[in-house]
Amino acid sequence: MQIRLGDITFSGDAGPTRFSVSRDALQGWIGKGGPGVRRNDSPRPLGHGSQKQRGYRTGRVVTWSGDIETDSPAEQDHALAQLSGVLADGQFGRLTIESEFGTHWCDVQLDDEPEVHREVYGTIATYSIGVWCPDPEVFGETHTFEPGPVYHYGNFRAVADAVVTGPQSAPYTLAVAGRQFVVTQALSSGQTHTIDTANARIRRGGVLQSGVFSKAQSLIVSPGAASTFTGPSTAVLKVRDTFV
Structure with missing residues (x-):
C-alpha cells in the first residue's frame, strides 16, 4: 500500500522507506470506518419515537500513522519539516491511496497538525496524521x-x-x-x-x-x-x- 499526500509518499510495503505506514493504521478509508450519518431528530408529538427523516453522510476523516526512518540528525530534521509542511497553508490537496483494491482518491485538507515523536535521535521517529474530506465520496x-x-x-x-x-x-x-x-x-x-x-x-x-x-x-x-x-x-x- 502507498499513500500519497503533497510531496510525500507513505509506504506500507516491505523494504526501506523514509515514511512507513503501520499495519492496520489506515482508518476512515473505504471499508475502514468511513463517513458518519447525520439527520434531524424531530420527536413525534404525543407519540413514541421520532419523525422519519432522510439521513445524509457526513464528511470523512482519514488517519494513519507509522515510522520515519532516517540516517542522520540533519536528515531527520528535514523529514520532520517536510511532514509539518504538508497542506500547511490550509488549502486542499489530493490524497491518493494505492492498494490491492486499486487506486482511489479524494481532496482533503489537514484535520489537525501531524503528531511526531523522536524515538531514536537522528534515525527513528513516529508520526500520526489526519486529513478531512468535506465530501464523503472516494x-x-x-x-x-x-x-x-x-x-x-x-x-x-x-x-x-x-x-x-x-x-x-x-x-x-x-x-x-x-x-x-x-x-x-x-x-x-x-x-x-x-x-x-x-x-x-x-x-x-x-x-x-x-x-x-x-x-x-x-x-x-x-x-x-x-x-x-x-x-x-x-x-x-x-x-x-x-x-x-
Missing part, C-alpha cells in the same frame, strides 16, 4: 460510455460528466434513469461541450458558458445494475467508480 477509475448501458464498480451513487462533440443542433437532451440535462446551445463542427452535471456548468471549447441549458439535473449512475444513457450519437458519459 473516487476510483473513470469509465467512458457512448449512449447505451452505463455502470460503475463503486458502492455509492456516481454523478457523471458528459462531453458532446459538434456538429450538434440545439436543444439536445442527455438522460440517465429519468434524470435529464437539456442543453440549448448548438455546436458547430469541431466544437465541444464539456458538461459538469453535478454543478450545472457547461464549457464550450474550455470556456464557461452562461444561460445555455433549460433543465439541469445531475446525471446519477447507481452502483450495481447498469442504467441506460441516452443522448446524441456524439455524446459520451464519464462515470467514476464512487465509494463511501
Whole structure:
C-alpha cells in the first residue's frame, strides 16, 4: 500500500522507506470506518419515537500513522519539516491511496497538525496524521460510455460528466434513469461541450458558458445494475467508480 499526500509518499510495503505506514493504521478509508450519518431528530408529538427523516453522510476523516526512518540528525530534521509542511497553508490537496483494491482518491485538507515523536535521535521517529474530506465520496477509475448501458464498480451513487462533440443542433437532451440535462446551445463542427452535471456548468471549447441549458439535473449512475444513457450519437458519459 502507498499513500500519497503533497510531496510525500507513505509506504506500507516491505523494504526501506523514509515514511512507513503501520499495519492496520489506515482508518476512515473505504471499508475502514468511513463517513458518519447525520439527520434531524424531530420527536413525534404525543407519540413514541421520532419523525422519519432522510439521513445524509457526513464528511470523512482519514488517519494513519507509522515510522520515519532516517540516517542522520540533519536528515531527520528535514523529514520532520517536510511532514509539518504538508497542506500547511490550509488549502486542499489530493490524497491518493494505492492498494490491492486499486487506486482511489479524494481532496482533503489537514484535520489537525501531524503528531511526531523522536524515538531514536537522528534515525527513528513516529508520526500520526489526519486529513478531512468535506465530501464523503472516494473516487476510483473513470469509465467512458457512448449512449447505451452505463455502470460503475463503486458502492455509492456516481454523478457523471458528459462531453458532446459538434456538429450538434440545439436543444439536445442527455438522460440517465429519468434524470435529464437539456442543453440549448448548438455546436458547430469541431466544437465541444464539456458538461459538469453535478454543478450545472457547461464549457464550450474550455470556456464557461452562461444561460445555455433549460433543465439541469445531475446525471446519477447507481452502483450495481447498469442504467441506460441516452443522448446524441456524439455524446459520451464519464462515470467514476464512487465509494463511501
